[in-house]
Amino acid sequence: MSPEQPLVRALNVHKAFGHVEVLKGIDLQVERGQVVCLLGPSGSGKTTFLRCINQLETFDGGRIWVDGKLIGYEERGGRLHRLTDKRIAAQRRDIGMVFQRFNLFPHMTALENVTEGPCQVRGVSKREAKLEALALLERVGLSDRAGNYPSQLSGGQQQRVAIARALAMKPKLMLFDEPTSALDPELVGEVLEVMKELAAEGTTMIVVTHEVAFARDVADEVVFMDGGVVVERGTPAEVLGAPKEDRTRTFLTRMRSEHHA
Amino acid sequence: MSAQPPVSADGQAGASAEERPGRIEAVPVRHPGRWVAVAVIAVLVAMFLHLLLTNPVFNWPFVFEAMNQRVVIEGFIYGTLLVTLGAMVVGVVGGVILAVMRLSPNPVLSGVSWVFTWFFRGIPRLVLLTFTGGIGALFATGLSIGVPFDFLLDRWFGTGELRLFTLSQTEINVLVGSIFGGIIGLGLSEAAYMAEIARAGILSVDRGQQEAAEALGMTRSQTMRRIVLPQAMRVIVPPTGNEVTAMLKDTSLLIGIPVTAELFFQLRNIGSTTYQLIPVFVAAILYYLAATSVLMVGQYFLEKRFGRGFGSRMAPKPKAAAGAGAGAATGGAK
Numbered sequence: 342m343s344p345e346q347p348l349v350r351a352l353n354v355h356k357a358f359g360h361v362e363v364l365k366g367i368d369l370q371v372e373r374g375q376v377v378c379l380l381g382p383s384g385s386g387k388t389t390f391l392r393c394i395n396q397l398e399t400f401d402g403g404r405i406w407v408d409g410k411l412i413g414y415e416e417r418g419g420r421l422h423r424l425t426d427k428r429i430a431a432q433r434r435d436i437g438m439v440f441q442r443f444n445l446f447p448h449m450t451a452l453e454n455v456t457e458g459p460c461q462v463r464g465v466s467k468r469e470a471k472l473e474a475l476a477l478l479e480r481v482g483l484s485d486r487a488g489n490y491p492s493q494l495s496g497g498q499q500q501r502v503a504i505a506r507a508l509a510m511k512p513k514l515m516l517f518d519e520p521t522s523a524l525d526p527e528l529v530g531e532v533l534e535v536m537k538e539l540a541a542e543g544t545t546m547i548v549v550t551h552e553v554a555f556a557r558d559v560a561d562e563v564v565f566m567d568g569g570v571v572v573e574r575g576t577p578a579e580v581l582g583a584p585k586e587d588r589t590r591t592f593l594t595r596m597r598s599e600h601h602a
Numbered sequence: 603m604s605a606q607p608p609v610s611a612d613g614q615a616g617a618s619a620e621e622r623p624g625r626i627e628a629v630p631v632r633h634p635g636r637w638v639a640v641a642v643i644a645v646l647v648a649m650f651l652h653l654l655l656t657n658p659v660f661n662w663p664f665v666f667e668a669m670n671q672r673v674v675i676e677g678f679i680y681g682t683l684l685v686t687l688g689a690m691v692v693g694v695v696g697g698v699i700l701a702v703m704r705l706s707p708n709p710v711l712s713g714v715s716w717v718f719t720w721f722f723r724g725i726p727r728l729v730l731l732t733f734t735g736g737i738g739a740l741f742a743t744g745l746s747i748g749v750p751f752d753f754l755l756d757r758w759f760g761t762g763e764l765r766l767f768t769l770s771q772t773e774i775n776v777l778v779g780s781i782f783g784g785i786i787g788l789g790l791s792e793a794a795y796m797a798e799i800a801r802a803g804i805l806s807v808d809r810g811q812q813e814a815a816e817a818l819g820m821t822r823s824q825t826m827r828r829i830v831l832p833q834a835m836r837v838i839v840p841p842t843g844n845e846v847t848a849m850l851k852d853t854s855l856l857i858g859i860p861v862t863a864e865l866f867f868q869l870r871n872i873g874s875t876t877y878q879l880i881p882v883f884v885a886a887i888l889y890y891l892a893a894t895s896v897l898m899v900g901q902y903f904l905e906k907r908f909g910r911g912f913g914s915r916m917a918p919k920p921k922a923a924a925g926a927g928a929g930a931a932t933g934g935a936k
């Protein structure tokens with residue numbers, strides 16, 4: 342493959358929970374350094390798709406490649422073989438994930454949360470990991486909170502620690518699943534600010550969000566999903582400014598009215 | 603509207619300052635019932651002390667003499683404390699392994715764990731210990747570890763005996779007849795109970811924790827060891843404290859093996875030869891109470907250790923905070 346291959350390539354991804362088909366053939370391509378925002382109503386399968394990319398969820402059809410490597414499977418002798426848990430864990434190292442509900446480790450301080458991945462997975466020495474972690478915490482504006490436990494931090498601070506924790510693995514790709522939805526309105530800004538900086542530094546990101554303004558300002562591509570399919574995609578100006586599809590228009594109108602309410 | 607406090611404008615400052623309520627100095631609610639209770643309890647305690655101090659059957663000097671006997675102290679240290687410690691180590695380690703097996707996606711592992719728990723939880727400890735002590739009878743020709751059915755393989759292929767090592771019946775009897783047999787018997791029984799406690803603890807940890815750890819690229823076992831179990835301990839420790847005290851008391855069942863180097867057996871022995879039964883029972887009670895009191899202190903510290911990070915009233919660890927401050931001294935806020 343050429344060095345200019347996209348960082349993420351998803352083709353015809355299908356996923357069902359029991360008999361309910363949640364993803365019905367998703368295609369997505371993300372170039373290096375690009376920010377893609379996934380928009381869509383509740384239940385449209387955004388979270389599920391994001392989780393498929395790092396194998397927190399297995400998918401039933403289609404393929405996903407990250408950095409040219411097939412995710413979750415290996416092709417040998419014309420057949421797909423499921424990867425072992427160990428090799429799936431190894432694939433996840435290059436993919437950072439930020440969750441809606443932060444999921445910080447409550448028994449560890451902010452600093453320990455950030456050093457855990459490098460020490461346990463990348464095999465970095467404790468001292469080096471600590472220096473890196475302090476630099477990352479400073480980058481998200483929390484150098485004075487390194488010794489605090491998550492329960493002593495505000496939601497916005499917790500989410501910024503979670504971003505630092507994911508960045509500590511030096512991932513090639515960052516996945517964000519509604520990183521600001523669980524936050525009080527006045528705390529949303531500080532998290533979006535950190536994400537904007539990451540985007541400006543050239544981090545490749547896939548962001549599920551309901552923050553239309555963020556998508557407009559930061560995204561290279563906006564993908565609108567509904568009912569397990571991609572309804573519309575394009576630049577923010579196209580999808581947010583002049584949506585072609587009715588479903589997109591309805592969704593955006595509702596989002597905007599909710600935001601100004 | 604009428605509820606609005608009459609605060610504000612400068613012109614009324616003097617008047618409103620008077621009206622603003624100050625420090626509360628109210629008369630506390632009286633609790634006459636509590637004083638009645640105190641009086642009743644004081645009388646009961648006095649009656650109890652009267653009984654303890656004046657009834658000659660207690661024979662306090664004999665109580666302490668019995669407690670000071672060498673065999674009694676040794677019985678306490680080996681049969682009671684050491685067996686409790688050993689059985690709990692076997693029980694906790696075994697229980698956590700069983701719980702992890704039980705929750706594993708591998709149906710063989712989870713089935714084995716279920717059967718183990720079903721078997722050992724169903725047997726009274728006295729019966730289990732008696733059986734353990736007598737298990738040597740099963741191996742009249744000794745017990746060998748090696749390839750099963752090797753005599754068939756020998757008959758068919760002439761492989762000879764395929765045995766790593768063999769214990770004679772006498773060796774087995776010595777082994778299971780010692781406190782080692784007690785530790786194994788009680789430990790396996792305990793593992794079955796601890797498995798359920800550990801399983802509840804593991805299940806109490808939010809699923810998002812496992813996902814966050816796996817998203818970092820941690821393997822299943824790293825996730826279990828570093829993320830899930832430390833948080834599960836918060837739920838596991840308190841009932842385990844109960845299990846330790848129960849185990850401490852169950853060491854008195856060692857007589858089933860029979861192991862005689864044990865506190866209660868030794869004291870009862872003294873009691874029956876001297877006809878001083880009440881004093882030796884009191885001596886046993888004092889020993890058990892002392893040991894369980896020490897355990898409660900230990901449990902307190904364990905709970906504190908594993909409660910770290912839970913509950914927001916805790917001050918940040920000064921050491922970590924100081925280190926962070928020094929490391930980031932040049933940075934400052936954005």
Ligand SMILES: Nc1ncnc2c1ncn2[C@@H]1O[C@H](COP(=O)(O)OP(=O)(O)OP(=O)(O)O)[C@@H](O)[C@H]1O
Pocket residue numbers: 358363381382383384385386387388389390
């Ligand atoms: N583990 C699961 N088992 C069964 N059904 C599930 C599971 N996870 C998700 N679903 C279903 O899949 C559908 C898509 O869910 P998903 O969480 O991907 O939606 P979403 O687009 O992220 O929605 P939201 O905006 O509310 O987060 C929903 O109908 C949901 O009920």
Ligand SMILES: [Mg+2]
Pocket residue numbers: 387388389518519
């Ligand atoms: Mg979602």
